[in-house]
Amino acid sequence: MQILKIDPRALNANPDDIRQSKSSPPADALLLATVKAVGIIQPPVVSQQADGGNGYLIQAGHRRVRAAIEAGLDEIEVVVSDAATDNGAMRSMVENIAREPLNPVDQWRGIERLVGLGWTEEAVAVALSLPVRQIRKLRLLANVLPVMLDQMAKGDMPNEQQLRTIAAASLEDQKEVWKANKPKKGDTASWWQIANGLSKTRMYARDASFGDDLREAYGIEWADDLFGSADQDNRFTTNVEAFLGAQQEWMTNNLPKKGAIVEVNNWGQPELPKKAERVYGKPGKGDVTGLYLDRDGKVQSVHYRMPETKPAKGQTATSDGADVADDSATAKQRPDVTQKGLDMIGDFRTDALHDALARAPIEDDMLMALLVLAFAGLNVRVDSGAGGALYGGARFGRHAARLFTEDGRLSFDMDTVRVTARAALIDVLSCRRGMSNSGLVSRIAGEAIGADTYLPNMGDEDFLACLSRQALELAAADAGVDPKARVRDTRSALVDHFAGDASLVHPSALFAPDPQEIMALLRHAEISEEDEDAGLTQKEDAEGAAADDAPEGDLDDRETAYGIAAE
Template identity: 60%
Template sequence: MELKFVDPRSLKDNPDKARRSKSSPQADALLLATIKAVGIVQPPVVAAETDGGNGFVIDDGRRRVKQAIAAGLEQIAVLVVSRAEDGGAMRSLATSITHEQLHPVDLWRAIERLVALNWTEEAIGIALAQSVRQIKKLRLLANVLPAMLDHMAKGDMPDERQLRTIAAASLDEQKEVWKAHKPSKGDPQVDWWRVAQGLAKTRMYARDASFGDELAQAYGIAWVEDLFAPADQDSRYTTDVDAFLGAQQEWMTQNLPKKGVIAEVSNYGEVKLPPKAERVYGTPKKSDHTAMYLDREGKVKTVHFRMPEAKKKARDSETAAGEDEAIVVSKPRPDVTRKGIEMIGDLRTDALHEALSRAPIEDETLLALLVLAFAGQNVRVDSGAGGDFRFGGRFGRHAAALFDAEGKFAFDTDTLRVAARGVLIDVLSCREGMSKSGVVALVAGAAIGADSFLANMGTEDFLACLSRLALEGSCTDTPVLPRARVKDTRAALVEHFKEGHFVHPAALFASGVTSLTEWLAKNAVTEVEDDDVTDVEDIGADDQMIDGDADGEFEEGYRDAAE
């Protein structure tokens, strides 16, 4: 075997070559770009002609020779070997079928190595005949957790969509998910679907945003480009869903038409129009109204609706116009989002339960609270029925504490107090949903000073639930000044309250008892007619139920909680 430098144009094709089909233009372009950038890495293999000529026949490397000519190279290095008896046919076939494509993991790592050696993404793209976008995509995939890459290199690869989700997550997030789903010795396969599911995040796309750069900066939205999306579309996105929806909401408020209203949507994604409104599907009239809302993807949608004509009465035109305008009232973003309301419910409940456990409570107050607790909308007692609402089920452990070792109903005052507090903790709740006790829990919390047990709400999670106006209002009585960007204001407040204690006014127990008067009026004690008393006394003890069926109060409360 001998290494020689020859003119590539002098080399002849081997008539016994194994690969006869044409290579793709993309593959040829890639090889040409590589030769121009770094030359021919592996010299072609040639053999001397056997028909009396003094030239060389190509045994291996025909494409390299062809692209070297296209690159304008005057000389290339070749390995000269002795001519085989079969004309090099077996050598050509063996070389062709043993070539293996570089593993994707090795390709990603190789590109990272080039970058470490001061190759720019542009230079790598030119050398590999790839777009800079494609190189960026490969570099993103190289940021997959090394432990995952090592496993992928063994042949267990996720599909493209799963790989995209994994690569888009931070290394810390990948590490936590991999810890839970990495393969065991008995099962070497990875459930990549679960790995990707654990790292998936809701994306809000810039192409769906109605707001511009100014609001994006105000809400601290930093767009990230999806390098896997088609290059001809705007693929920028953010995973800060609250910030995106807040900016959309503020844009709607700023751009609301004269006869417009910001509407909400149902659980099914349908817009909720004002009562008695009739949706207009055709061309709207000047007298029609406009409703703007956000759909499930966070896009701003617009529909038109028509209100029924008011009945003719003796009224002046100004009054009629005033009432008509009153129908359509723009609804700005609430100070606290729904998520924030739910967080307040959780924090209130924790504080209430803490106060019931530790705060000093007079015996009379304790008994009064028990009466209040069983007036809560989350309490139901069915005699003889099963489930969590039975005394024997949910409250049995508290009742059992009132018996001595011999099974006698005997207890001291301290035991009774502990049991009463336990019942109150199980019953009273401020959380949103069916377990909510309603105003009675707020009254109870205010009565025992549960406000002092509320946790610090000056956190990123809670402050992200506040509107811009409410967030800036939280700067009052603090050295923090509102910033141009909502994100910066929130970060400054989080830093300020890191060692302090912040409670939003909406979370105070007293702030939620504004509907107490209405509740008292609804549940006012009235005189009972003699006939009614007789009816009640006729009911057997085993048939008694405390569930509001007599006047429908429980059913109404149950529906409200479910909604």
């Protein structure tokens, strides 16, 4: 056996070659690209012509010879072997049946070796005639747990999305999930279940409205999605809470002149204020622009229109917007702030309170006190048994669950407690009028942490339209704006004044409650406690009477009547 260099065109095809079917074009293209890039790695096997001629007959490597000719190679190395009695038929059969393509894990190991030798991913892709995406997919295996690699080497591969999810997880997380989902000997792995156990919600940088300042403030670090489209920003983070917090703060800081932050329902759709009419076309001058976060955490906008305020009974509206008394009825004095205005104040307070809870400096003792206070709010309901899951289950998953380890042990640091406590307070405390109102305790909490400084500018048309003439003129006097003869003109002057650097926070929107309200709340709590104590005393008396009525002689019966168990 010897090795020669010979022109591939001088080699003759073996008529007894077992592979008579044409190979696929992609396979031929792959072989040609490899030959062009690195030459022929394994020399073809040839033998002298059986008829005594000077030519050589190909025993193994017909496709390699054809690829060398197509690549324009003048010489290739060949292994000269003795001619077989069957003209190489059995050798050809064995070679083609026994040859097995590399499994993905071995392909990855080969690619990593080439990269270590200085090959780029693009160069490897060209040499192997594979997409760069496929090379990058295989390189994800570097982040996979070794025992999972062993399973994949058997040909049991996850799909691309599952592989991406697995590779993005830490080795510790992979170890735990694999331990719970390890297949039995001879079975395939349930990759979808493994990937589901390791999946984390991603928030993409392309959906972020905030800049680097808020990103750094919230500690957001971007990671690259190697399989995203090449024409878009594929950076992402799994720190969902920080991402949404930065988005929320950006919305608060970038509200349009006639804008508001609206909440969303369970389907991620905006919940407009009561009686609001959504505007689907171009918004008008008096329409409101609402900002909200969709399910992907992206800032979206919606326009809506509030119905015009009807004149009060006994009043008629003039063309200039002023209310004039109707001679047919006695005009009632208008309150300083309308019901709509009180609704807006409730929203303003809630947003300011939540901003303060998220960002204001709060000492640990104050944070604990606020937690105790929050659960005394009017909107908080605590049930025991199965019914509690309806109210507390969601909050447990969002907050309390962060205080546990993966194996169910209570373990946390103070930083985690502080973050979850703030988030829980944001969920519980609210000043919004209606079912979500926490009552007086939310205002007490807001005053304690300085939430007044987070209140927005109320000097816009929407809110000022909710004020009476007297309240408007007081606001104008405080702002140094001369009141006008017509209410509309006074309001317009205030809108212009507060459109600049000046800001209006109406006194009725401040958090500090009247001390008398607090004293009334404390008195009510004392009365409720006395009533509860009285109820317990009555219950104890009834239980005692039941025990006295129990038949004597049987100790177990008497103990049952008292509600105790025999030791």
